[in-house]
Amino acid sequence: MPEIGxxxxxxxxxxxxxxxxxxxxxxxxxxxxxxxxxxxFDQSKKKNVLHLLMQPVVSHEVADSMRETGRVTNAKLRYAIQKAVQGKGE
Structure with a gap:
């Protein structure tokens, strides 16, 4: 199920x-x-969920930032992806 973060x-x-x-x-x-x-973040892309493979990782930093301020920094997005990809061993 898609969720923020x-x-x-x-x-x-x-x-x-x-x-x-x-x-x-x-x-x-x-x-x-x-x-x-x-x-x-300012130019995020609208995607159909059928065209996305959900990973088991949810970035709580991104989710918390979106909940608190309605925005997230690009550095946080890069960090979340880097952490997720390294965790998979790719």
Whole structure:
């Protein structure tokens, strides 16, 4: 189930194969994702959840920041993705 702060792998589109973090859940089909690098928070991408592979990692730093301020820094997004990818051993 998509939730704010969950790390995802993009399966379709221009960003295919890259990792991102869900920054907003729009409805049961669409979410906004950002990676803090090529896809910054201010220009997050609307993605269909069917085109995303949900990873078992949820970044609590990102979720807490979104809950408290409604924003998250790009550095936090990059850190969350880096931590998730290193944890998988890739």
């Amino acid at each position: 969950r790390v995802v792998k993009v399966l379709r589109g221009k960003d295919e194969g890259s990792y991102a973090v869900i920054v907003q859940v729009l409805d049961d089909r669409f979410v906004l994702v950002a990676d803090g690098d090529k896809r910054r």
